[in-house]
Amino acid sequence: MNKVVIKLFKALSHETRVEIVKYLFSNRKELSCQEFLDKFTLSQPTLSHHFNKLIDANILKVRKEGTSHFYSIDRNYLKNLGIDIGKIVNET
Amino acid sequence: MNKVVIKLFKALSHETRVEIVKYLFSNRKELSCQEFLDKFTLSQPTLSHHFNKLIDANILKVRKEGTSHFYSIDRNYLKNLGIDIGKIVNET
DNA sequence: TTGATTCATTCAAATATTTCAATAAAGTTA
DNA sequence: TAACTTTATTGAAATATTTGAATGAATCAA
Numbered sequence: 451m452n453k454v455v456i457k458l459f460k461a462l463s464h465e466t467r468v469e470i471v472k473y474l475f476s477n478r479k480e481l482s483c484q485e486f487l488d489k490f491t492l493s494q495p496t497l498s499h500h501f502n503k504l505i506d507a508n509i510l511k512v513r514k515e516g517t518s519h520f521y522s523i524d525r526n527y528l529k530n531l532g533i534d535i536g537k538i539v540n541e542t
Numbered sequence: 543m544n545k546v547v548i549k550l551f552k553a554l555s556h557e558t559r560v561e562i563v564k565y566l567f568s569n570r571k572e573l574s575c576q577e578f579l580d581k582f583t584l585s586q587p588t589l590s591h592h593f594n595k596l597i598d599a600n601i602l603k604v605r606k607e608g609t610s611h612f613y614s615i616d617r618n619y620l621k622n623l624g625i626d627i628g629k630i631v632n633e634t
Numbered sequence: 635t636t637g638a639t640t641c642a643t644t645c646a647a648a649t650a651t652t653t654c655a656a657t658a659a660a661g662t663t664a
Numbered sequence: 665t666a667a668c669t670t671t672a673t674t675g676a677a678a679t680a681t682t683t684g685a686a687t688g689a690a691t692c693a694a
Contacts, residue, residue, distance in 0.1 A: 452560050455630055459555035464682085468544050483641060493684045498642055500682095517640040517691050534624030538547055556652085575671060585654050590672055592652095609661045609670040 458531070461507035466492060466500050471509065471523065472539045480513065480520035509535075550623070553599035558584060558592050563601065563615065564631045572605065572612035601627075 461467060469490065474481055483497055490497075501521060504510040508527045513520045528535050553559060561582065566573055575589055582589075593613055596602040603616045620627050 452557060452564075455560060456555050456557060459551045460681095463548050463551035463555050465544060465548060466682095468547055472544075484639090494641070495643080495685080496683055502642085514641095517638095519641065532626030532629035537624035552651095558652095576669090586671075587655080587673080588653055594672085606661095606671095609668095611671065 458507045458509065461503045461509055464500065464503075466490070466497075467504055468539060470500065470504065470521075471535060474510075474521070474523050475536045475539055480522045482518045482520055484518070550599045550601065553595045553601055556592065556595075558582070558589075559596055560631060562592065562596065562613075563627060566602075566613070566615050567628045567631055572614045574610045574612050576610070 462471070470481070470486065473486070473489075483494065483501065486497060487494060501510065501512075501519075504521075505512060508524055510521045511524045513522070523535065525535075554563070562573070562578065565578070565581075575586065575593065578589060579586060593602065593604075593611075596613075597604060600616055600619045602613045605612045605614070615627065617627075
């Protein structure tokens with residue numbers, strides 16, 4: 451279905467969201483909102499909005515522990531679509 | 543560079559542009575504006591705008607012959623980025 | 635229960651994208 | 665040249681996205 455694809459690409463077509471994916475890929479770990487806020491200049495609500503879009507597009511998954519939410523890349527989902535997100539995001 | 547990636551994903555995050563890519567992939571040939579206008583309901587300036595975005599993102603290339611412009615997928619560019627456009631666009 | 639921490643939601647303003655009517659541009663044909 | 669065909673550009677309205685201040689919700693520690 452086209453809508454799934456469009457949602458995926460829309461999610462990946464914003465500077466901040468590409469930065470999130472890039473960071474997660476190169477550090478190969480989880481990322482909390484706070485950690486990202488320490489590194490980049492943007493408001494917490496804006497970041498929350500971007501994380502939501504990435505989750506909604508199935509690019510990220512979340513693990514909640516206490517008040518922290520840890521985000522990580524859902525590599526299987528992207529691999530099944532034939533997208534090598536690391537290659538795209540790092541080698542251009 | 544992020545801007546190249548973002549431009550690529552932005553280009554692929556619109557219904558009409560996904561349709562164009564899908565059509566080109568499944569028919570494995572060239573497509574002129576007129577041919578596409580016969581199949582879908584949209585104005586000629588709108589279609590021209592969409593083709594421009596796909597060209598600008600290096601997803602399509604164009605061959606001009608007389609007054610006709612024939613668009614086709616630049617498979618090498620996408621392959622180098624690790625994007626299997628056929629898989630993405632058809633199998634979801 | 636109170637205060638602190640972390641993330642989500644609401645809402646309105648700023649910005650960007652999409653759309654098509656009108657028109658231009660470029661090649662083709664008679 | 666004049667009429668025709670195909671695509672591009674301009675400009676303005678409609679629609680969608682992005683942003684952060686204010687506020688809410690959930691968890692934890694004291």
